[in-house]
Amino acid sequence: MEIVKRMSKIKHKIAVMSGKGGVGKSTIAVNLAVALSKKGYRTGILDIDIHGPNVPRMLKIGKKDLIISAEGIVPVKVGNLKVISVQLLLPEENSPIIWRGPRKTAAIRQFLVDVSWGDLDILVIDCPPGTGDEHLTILQSIPFFDGIIMVTTPHEVSLDDVEKSINMAKHLKIKVLGIVENMSGFVCPECKTEIPIFGSGGGNKIASKTNIPLLGNVPIDIASKELEDVLLIENGESETSKRLLKIVNKIENIVLKREE
Amino acid sequence: MADIPKDAPEHCPGTDSGSAGKASACQGCPNQTICSSAKPQGPDPAIGEIKNRLASVKHKIIVLSGKGGVGKSTFTAHLAHGLAADESKQIGVLDVDICGPSIPRILGLEGEQVHQSSSGWSPVYVTDNLAVMSVGFLLSGPDDAVIWRGPKKNGMIKQFLRDVDWGEIDYLVIDTPPGTSDEHISTTQYLSQTNVDGAVLLTTPQEVALQDVRKEITFCRKVNLPIIGVVENMSGFVCPKCTTESVIFPPTTGGGEKMAADSNIPFLGKLPLDPRIGKCCDEGKNYFEEVQESPATLAFKSIIDKIKDYCMKRREQIETDTGEENR
Numbered sequence: 120m121e122i123v124k125r126m127s128k129i130k131h132k133i134a135v136m137s138g139k140g141g142v143g144k145s146t147i148a149v150n151l152a153v154a155l156s157k158k159g160y161r162t163g164i165l166d167i168d169i170h171g172p173n174v175p176r177m178l179k180i181g182k183k184d185l186i187i188s189a190e191g192i193v194p195v196k197v198g199n200l201k202v203i204s205v206q207l208l209l210p211e212e213n214s215p216i217i218w219r220g221p222r223k224t225a226a227i228r229q230f231l232v233d234v235s236w237g238d239l240d241i242l243v244i245d246c247p248p249g250t251g252d253e254h255l256t257i258l259q260s261i262p263f264f265d266g267i268i269m270v271t272t273p274h275e276v277s278l279d280d281v282e283k284s285i286n287m288a289k290h291l292k293i294k295v296l297g298i299v300e301n302m303s304g305f306v307c308p309e310c311k312t313e314i315p316i317f318g319s320g321g322g323n324k325i326a327s328k329t330n331i332p333l334l335g336n337v338p339i340d341i342a343s344k345e346l347e348d349v350l351l352i353e354n355g356e357s358e359t360s361k362r363l364l365k366i367v368n369k370i371e372n373i374v375l376k377r378e379e
Numbered sequence: 380m381a382d383i384p385k386d387a388p389e390h391c392p393g394t395d396s397g398s399a400g401k402a403s404a405c406q407g408c409p410n411q412t413i414c415s416s417a418k419p420q421g422p423d424p425a426i427g428e429i430k431n432r433l434a435s436v437k438h439k440i441i442v443l444s445g446k447g448g449v450g451k452s453t454f455t456a457h458l459a460h461g462l463a464a465d466e467s468k469q470i471g472v473l474d475v476d477i478c479g480p481s482i483p484r485i486l487g488l489e490g491e492q493v494h495q496s497s498s499g500w501s502p503v504y505v506t507d508n509l510a511v512m513s514v515g516f517l518l519s520g521p522d523d524a525v526i527w528r529g530p531k532k533n534g535m536i537k538q539f540l541r542d543v544d545w546g547e548i549d550y551l552v553i554d555t556p557p558g559t560s561d562e563h564i565s566t567t568q569y570l571s572q573t574n575v576d577g578a579v580l581l582t583t584p585q586e587v588a589l590q591d592v593r594k595e596i597t598f599c600r601k602v603n604l605p606i607i608g609v610v611e612n613m614s615g616f617v618c619p620k621c622t623t624e625s626v627i628f629p630p631t632t633g634g635g636e637k638m639a640a641d642s643n644i645p646f647l648g649k650l651p652l653d654p655r656i657g658k659c660c661d662e663g664k665n666y667f668e669e670v671q672e673s674p675a676t677l678a679f680k681s682i683i684d685k686i687k688d689y690c691m692k693r694r695e696q697i698e699t700d701t702g703e704e705n706r
Contacts, residue, residue, distance in 0.1 A: 138479050138524075140557045141448010145587075170558030171445055171591040215445070215559045215594035217601065219388065219407030220529020223560065248447040248557060249478035250526045275661035276452070280479040282522035290526060305616070309623035316616065316627070316654050318661060339627060 121232040122260055125191075129163070131241040131374050132261055133296065137270045138280030138287075140248035143301035143337070144270050145173040147363075148245035151268075153178075154367040156200040160240040160375060163194060165230065166204035167257060168247035169216050169223050175206045183207055191235035203234050220252035227256045241375060248280070250287045258291050265374050266294035268334070272302045273321035285329050295331050296373050298322055299366055303336035306358075313338075335366040407529050407561070409568060423569075429540045430572040432499075435547045436471070438690045439573060440607065441566065443599070444581040445591030447557035450612040450650070451581050452481040453660050455554035458579075459486075460665045461683040462550050463509040469548040471502060473539060474513035475566055476556040477525050477532045483515035487663025491516055499544035512543045529561035536565045550690070557591070559598040567602045574697070576690050577605035579647070582638065583613045584630035589638045596642050607689050608645035610682055611635030616652040617674070627652060648682040651675050 126132065135148040148164060156162040166174035175181075178197045185207050186193040194201035205216065205226070218226070236242065247253055258264065267288050271281045281298075288295050300322025304313050316339065326333035340359035390404035405411045409423045433439065442455045455472060463470040474482035483489050483503075491503045493516045502510035514525060514535060527535075545551065556562055567575075578599050582592040592609070599606050611634055616625050630637075639646035653675040659666040667676060 139448065140479070141446060141583075170560060170594070171447065173587050173590070176587055176590060212590065213593040213597055215598045215601075217559045217564060217598055219561045219564060220532075221406030222388070222404075224528070225403070225406075250524050251478050251532070252528050252560075255526065255528060272448075274657050276481050276484055276657075279481065279484060279521045283479065283524035286522055286524040287526045290524070305625075305627065307618040307621060307623060308625060310618060310621040312618065312620045314618065314620075314654065316652060317657055318654075341625060341627060341629070 122228070123262055125231060125234070125236065126261055126263070129236060129239040129242045131265045132244065132263070133241065133265050133370070133374060134244040134246055134257060134267045135270060136246045136254065136267050136284050137248060137277075138250055138282070138284035139271065139277040142270045142272045142277055144248070145177060145245050147268070147270050147299055147301060147337075148243050149174060149177045150363055151367055151370065152200055152243040153198075154364065155241060155243075155371065155375075156198060158371070161238060162199070163201040163203070163236050163239045163242045164245060165234070165242060166202075166206065166245045167227055167230070167253050168245060169205050169218065169226065169253065171247060172204045172206035174202065174204045174245055178202060180207070182212070188235060190237075191233045193235060201236060201239070203230065205230075223252050224256045227253060228260060231260055250283055254287065255291075258288075258293050264293055266296035268370065269295055269298045269331070270301055271298060271321055271325060273300060273315065273318040275318070275321065278321050278325050281325060282329065285325075285331065295329070297332045297334035297369065298326050299334050300336045303338050305339040305341075308341070334369050335362050337362050337366070407533075409533070409565070425537050425541055426569055426572055429537075429569050432541055432543075433545075433551070433570070433573045436545060436551045436573075437548070437694070438550045439553065439570065439575045440550065440686065440690070441553045441555060441575060441578045441604070442581065443555055443563070443578045443595050444557055444588075445559065445593070445595035445598075446582065446588040449581045449583045449588055451557075452476070452485055452554050453656060454579070454581055454610065454612065454650075455552050456482060456485040456660070457666055457679060458683055458686065459509055459550075459552050460667055461680060462552075462687070463506060464667070466508055468508060468550065469546070470509045471545045471548045471551040472509070472511045473543070473551060473553045474511070474515065475536050475539065475562050476554060477514050477527060477535055477562065479556060480513045480515035481660075482511060482513045482554055484521070484663055485660045486511055488516070489521060489663065493517060496544065499542045502543055502545065510545065510548070512539055532561050533565045536562060537569055540566070540569045559594060563598065564602075567604055575604060576693055577607040579607050579686065580609045580644075582609060582611055582635045583628045584611055584626075584634035585628040586632045588628070589632060589635070592635075593638065593642065596644065606644045607686055608647035609635050609639040610647050611649045613652045614649035645685075647685050648678055650678050650682070
């Protein structure tokens with residue numbers, strides 16, 4: 120009931136997932152959340168990757184004590200974006216969380232009960248790779264889930280795992296809103312040749328196989344990375360930023376602008 | 380002082396406590412059933428069974444990373460290929476990534492099935508001297524999802540370690556999913572009496588990966604798993620057209636080498652990004668056979684040699700120590 124009450128104040132909830140690790144779920148989730156909050160939506164991002172919580176680093180949130188108010192745990196604010204991650208609860212940055220499934224389930228449910236998001240237009244949930252405890256808990260605990268954004272790289276090895284995730288969503292009757300193909304090619308800064316470092320065509324392949332829309336392809340952008348900046352969306356000139364913004368606009372249309 | 384087994388989770392109430400096996404902290408602990416029954420019988424008997432089963436395995440190496448997508452499965456498969464290049468050696472690969480088992484595809488074994496005999500489960504053979512076990516072989520198709528919570532995954536891992544009939548093998552390389560959860564806790568607990576040689580930690584150069592790998596280092600120390608060393612994967616990319624070197628994942632905080640030095644563990648080497656590696660993995664081919672001479676091949680082989688050296692020295696040390704004890 121508590122979770123239902125908290126979630127009733129949040130109009131839309133989407134999860135960013137991939138069966139595969141290291142495809143860029145957190146990067147996409149963070150860029151999506153930042154972009155939506157800059158468009159004026161009341162946005163929150165919940166990082167439930169308990170073992171590898173990368174969201175605070177990506178948003179340059181250093182060591183911070185979480186504040187507990189009468190309403191509950193107060194999310195950290197980055198601009199207008201509200202952020203919660205288990206990383207913010209760790210006593211030390213390098214502390215691993217060596218928990219078995221049931222304890223993770225309890226922790227995630229606790230987050231859902233105790234975090235005081237307030238009224239939000241959209242909550243973006245960054246998930247770990249796989250199809251296990253964390254995913255089941257989130258998808259089974261949150262009522263009226265809008266759906267899932269699946270991230271993949273072009274590799275077949277990635278597609279195998281993503282398809283498993285898609286089948287999990289089907290099994291749990293949760294909609295997959297679209298697929299994002301990340302790391303789609305690299306343009307050599309010297310000779311401008313486009314090189315498919317991580318293969319090509321994977322996003323299209325899985326989109327047609329599963330009948331789920333391909334929201335876009337995001338190429339590798341090393342200019343931003345040299346500046347240690349994963350906020351690719353802010354480098355408006357780059358192809359990566361333009362493609363990301365198109366994807367954000369599509370998600371905005373599918374989730375936020377549709378008729379209630 | 381309450382008796383807390385080595386493999387108990389944090390906040391274990393103690394095996395003598397009235398809430399032993401029943402407290403919330405007991406969830407998922409391998410001793411839970413024993414503690415909550417009227418007459419405690421001791422640690423999981425499977426640990427002893429696994430010790431016996433794996434007595435015929437000379438060296439056990441676990442490939443770990445806190446971070447996903449850094450190349451653990453790719454590395455595991457090619458470490459195995461590299462070790463199996465010596466045809467006098469028998470190599471086994473165990474894939475304990477229950478949710479995302481990539482090993483069957485990478486080793487060209489998609490669609491293969493596992494067989495059971497009176498001596499246990501037979502692994503699937505890539506070549507005469509390279510055998511593989513993965514949950515992937517138990518699924519009806521590559522897109523068949525394994526949507527299991529922790530306890531069920533633990534059961535599968537126990538079966539893999541106890542029931543697979545590897546025979547006499549020189550190296551068993553174990554591929555894991557990212558993180559520090561059920562799969563990692565169970566694997567290290569069940570192998571606790573089998574004298575694991577150590578863990579190879581994979582990372583990519585960027586801080587977002589290193590942050591997670593540092594947690595994995597702490598995990599290894601907590602469970603007394605020796606660390607063979609760190610490998611930095613996807614370290615730089617050379618354009619095949621103009622040979623300009625680009626850094627796709629910049630080591631803004633010093634990369635894997637600095638992290639290894641700061642953590643006082645050996646750095647085994649850097650593997651450059653070669654798109655042909657990913658292509659081989661997708662097609663189930665051996666990169667060392669497809670691309671015989673490349674910076675990546677040389678780097679890989681150097682790392683494999685270091686791992687072999689470590690294992691041999693460790694075995695010599697154990698034999699020396701055992702010899703001294705028996706005097």
